[in-house]
Amino acid sequence: MLKRVRSSLTRTVLFAFIGVTSAQNQPSAAISGFTPAGAAAEAKLESQLKSAISTDRIGQYHRYFTSVPHPAGTKADYEVAHYIAEEWKKQGLEGVAIRQYDVLGTRQVSTSLEMVAPKKYTAVLREQPYDIDPDTKNPEVSSAWIGFSSSGEVTAPVVYAHSGNPEDYQLLRQQGIDVKGKIVLVRYSNPYSYRGFKALTAQRMGVAALLIYSDPAEDGYKKGKVFPEGPWGPESHIQRGAITYDFMVPGDPLTPGWASLPGAKRIPETEAVSLPHIIALPLSWHDAKPLLENMDGPVAPTDWQGGLPITYRLGGSVVAHLKVEMDNSTQPYYVVEARIKGSEYPDEWVLLGNHHDAWVYGGVDPSSGTASMMEMTRAFGAMLKQGIRPRRTIVFGSWDGEEIGLTGSTEWGEQFSDELRTKLVAYLNVDSSASGPDFQGGASGSLAPMLVETTRSIEDPGGGTLHDAWLKSTAVEREEEHNPQPVSDANVVNTRIGSGSDHTVFLNFLGRPVITLEFDGPYGVYHSMYDDYYWMSNFGDPGYKYHATMSQLWGVTALRLAQADVLPLDFQFYGEIVGQFLDELAKNQKYDATKLNLAAAHKEAKELETASAQAEALIKPALATGKLSSAQLAAVNQLLMKGEANFVLPEGIPGRPWFKHILYSARYTYAHLELPAITEAVESGNWTEAQRQTEILVNALRAETALMQQVAAAVGAR
Numbered sequence: 195m196l197k198r199v200r201s202s203l204t205r206t207v208l209f210a211f212i213g214v215t216s217a218q219n220q221p222s223a224a225i226s227g228f229t230p231a232g233a234a235a236e237a238k239l240e241s242q243l244k245s246a247i248s249t250d251r252i253g254q255y256h257r258y259f260t261s262v263p264h265p266a267g268t269k270a271d272y273e274v275a276h277y278i279a280e281e282w283k284k285q286g287l288e289g290v291a292i293r294q295y296d297v298l299g300t301r302q303v304s305t306s307l308e309m310v311a312p313k314k315y316t317a318v319l320r321e322q323p324y325d326i327d328p329d330t331k332n333p334e335v336s337s338a339w340i341g342f343s344s345s346g347e348v349t350a351p352v353v354y355a356h357s358g359n360p361e362d363y364q365l366l367r368q369q370g371i372d373v374k375g376k377i378v379l380v381r382y383s384n385p386y387s388y389r390g391f392k393a394l395t396a397q398r399m400g401v402a403a404l405l406i407y408s409d410p411a412e413d414g415y416k417k418g419k420v421f422p423e424g425p426w427g428p429e430s431h432i433q434r435g436a437i438t439y440d441f442m443v444p445g446d447p448l449t450p451g452w453a454s455l456p457g458a459k460r461i462p463e464t465e466a467v468s469l470p471h472i473i474a475l476p477l478s479w480h481d482a483k484p485l486l487e488n489m490d491g492p493v494a495p496t497d498w499q500g501g502l503p504i505t506y507r508l509g510g511s512v513v514a515h516l517k518v519e520m521d522n523s524t525q526p527y528y529v530v531e532a533r534i535k536g537s538e539y540p541d542e543w544v545l546l547g548n549h550h551d552a553w554v555y556g557g558v559d560p561s562s563g564t565a566s567m568m569e570m571t572r573a574f575g576a577m578l579k580q581g582i583r584p585r586r587t588i589v590f591g592s593w594d595g596e597e598i599g600l601t602g603s604t605e606w607g608e609q610f611s612d613e614l615r616t617k618l619v620a621y622l623n624v625d626s627s628a629s630g631p632d633f634q635g636g637a638s639g640s641l642a643p644m645l646v647e648t649t650r651s652i653e654d655p656g657g658g659t660l661h662d663a664w665l666k667s668t669a670v671e672r673e674e675e676h677n678p679q680p681v682s683d684a685n686v687v688n689t690r691i692g693s694g695s696d697h698t699v700f701l702n703f704l705g706r707p708v709i710t711l712e713f714d715g716p717y718g719v720y721h722s723m724y725d726d727y728y729w730m731s732n733f734g735d736p737g738y739k740y741h742a743t744m745s746q747l748w749g750v751t752a753l754r755l756a757q758a759d760v761l762p763l764d765f766q767f768y769g770e771i772v773g774q775f776l777d778e779l780a781k782n783q784k785y786d787a788t789k790l791n792l793a794a795a796h797k798e799a800k801e802l803e804t805a806s807a808q809a810e811a812l813i814k815p816a817l818a819t820g821k822l823s824s825a826q827l828a829a830v831n832q833l834l835m836k837g838e839a840n841f842v843l844p845e846g847i848p849g850r851p852w853f854k855h856i857l858y859s860a861r862y863t864y865a866h867l868e869l870p871a872i873t874e875a876v877e878s879g880n881w882t883e884a885q886r887q888t889e890i891l892v893n894a895l896r897a898e899t900a901l902m903q904q905v906a907a908a909v910g911a912r
């Protein structure tokens with residue numbers, strides 16, 4: 195999972211412009227998409243679901259999931275999958291199955307690093323145990339390694355390259371420093387970029403090997419108290435992770451676009467664009483410090499200086515010897531699925547998912563999400579045992595190998611692509627559920643308003659509704675980031691969805707609406723051994739209250755989508771969001787209004803807003819008076835479900851055919867990238883392509899407007 199980089203300022207500021215209303219603990223009478231009778235029944239079901247959630251049981255689940263290290267492809271990870279399947283059967287879920295995908299995997303055989311000049315130093319590559327936390331003494335914990343590092347051995351000078359982004363290498367070049375054949379040492383953040391992008395950049399520069407370390411300025415003592423006294427990373431913590439080029443194509447590198455089932459075609463490794471070709475190793479700052487403090491080259495620029503009490507230099511006479519041996523062979527990954535078959539619309543699916551593989555224990559990532567999920571599925575199972583079956587089918591997925599290349603969810607999505615394209619109402623992803631109290635909700639455009647509305651019906655453990663708490667914490671965050679935009683319902687949801695977790699296949703490959711949910715806070719032990727049970731029960735979420743809030747929110751959101759009379763997909767809001775994307779594109783430094791006119795696209799986005807508003811103006815009163823026949827409701831929902839598909843381009847965006855959504859994609863850094871094809875054409879100065887892609891967008895928006903007119907006609911026709 196992508197790690198958000200947070201500010202560490204204390205959150206004491208309160209904002210006058212947020213009108214904090216009294217906690218609306220009683221569900222409001224109206225729920226978008228429901229008749230009054232339907233809303234009353236829904237509110238009852240939601241109360242039942244919410245009251246079934248127990249923090250104690252979540253704590254027990256969490257203790258189980260964090261009991262042993264369980265990276266993808268290990269026996270321990272398979273046992274976790276098996277446990278989830280058995281538990282789901284006991285809970286009463288239907289269609290429980292384990293799907294096996296034989297994918298190109300990655301495992302550590304051995305790693306070693308020594309400084310050979312100007313002094314001898316042998317890197318520890320291990321995390322220090324602490325008496326207070328017995329899990330830190332488990333001999334099963336791996337040493338430092340990077341998923342999909344190449345195997346190899348190199349002895350070469352070491353160059354410090356800041357964050358390892360292209361502009362950093364440009365500065366080195368200007369300083370006359372050649373990185374070809376060298377070992378390059380970079381830090382994880384400042385600014386953050388996905389480690390796979392650092393690897394690709396280094397590979398393109400001809401670097402022999404890449405060392406990535408955690409500087410205390412980003413997630414260590416410069417932020418606050420470190421483990422085991424606080425939530426930040428201690429001296430020896432190691433951020434493991436993969437460097438797969440999954441921004442090109444996620445999943446098994448050898449089956450791009452289809453599932454890794456027995457007998458499926460595999461492309462040769464030489465043709466696999468997502469496979470890195472560089473030796474890489476992560477380091478704690480304990481092991482990076484001797485390299486950095488022995489450098490005697492030019493002093494690094496001010497913003498390259500880090501949190502260690504030394505002068506950071508660009509390189510010099512430090513020489514290191516690095517050896518990495520990997521087993522990057524085919525391994526079985528296991529996805530667990532289960533469902534509750536819908537009573538009225540069994541072929542309309544609401545899918546909820548989380549991954550089960552972890553770099554070590556995965557206290558936050560992903561075991562917090564897995565614990566929240568298991569308690570939520572238990573509540574759904576308990577309702578089913580009482581004969582309460584949702585109208586639409588609810589499907590649950592426990593993915594594998596997310597940490598390697600979003601692998602399990604991608605293979606599963608590819609295997610069932612035909613069904614999912616027509617049946618999937620929405621995908622609701624929870625990777626980490628809680629590393630603190632601050633809610634972060636994301637949604638593709640049409641789902642954003644219903645997510646905001648749902649948070650009004652959930653209590654925040656800090657008091658008031660989750661909606662109130664969300665507005666407040668977002669206001670504090672914007673203040674810290676010097677973002678002057680006032681917080682409102684219309685902008686509190688993150689509608690700029692990048693990659694970095696299991697929603698990717700559903701949004702970008704299949705073109706289905708998605709929601710992503712998380713609570714976060716100060717968290718400096720990501721992908722290290724210290725992301726464990728002790729960390730969670732002492733710092734992240736003592737008492738599992740936010741885990742429980744997540745179980746409630748996730749379940750209630752799913753229930754609304756599964757029960758709604760008219761699906762709460764808001765295409766008026768989506769039209770507005772597309773208008774914002776176009777405004778932001780016009781502010782891109784590379785944009786030239788004389789070369790690309792966005793007026794037609796703006797006009798069509800407005801047309802979509804108008805047509806959607808007209809449809810909504812018919813739906814709302816008809817729902818309120820219960821005047822729509824079941825045939826009309828079924829027809830309207832079938833039309834609404836086609837809304838996202840109009841933004842799918844079958845051939846994909848230029849250069850990345852797997853990514854088919856024309857509104858959403860991700861940059862190579864994992865950062866969100868809206869209007870990807872137009873934006874990338876603009877940024878490369880390819881105005882013909884930019885024009886062609888803008889026409890594709892205009893046509894998609896026209897098709898969407900026509901669809902909304904069909905919706906209006908379906909409601910109007912009695």
Ligand SMILES: [Zn+2]
Nearest residue numbers: 195559560625
């Ligand atoms: Zn994760």
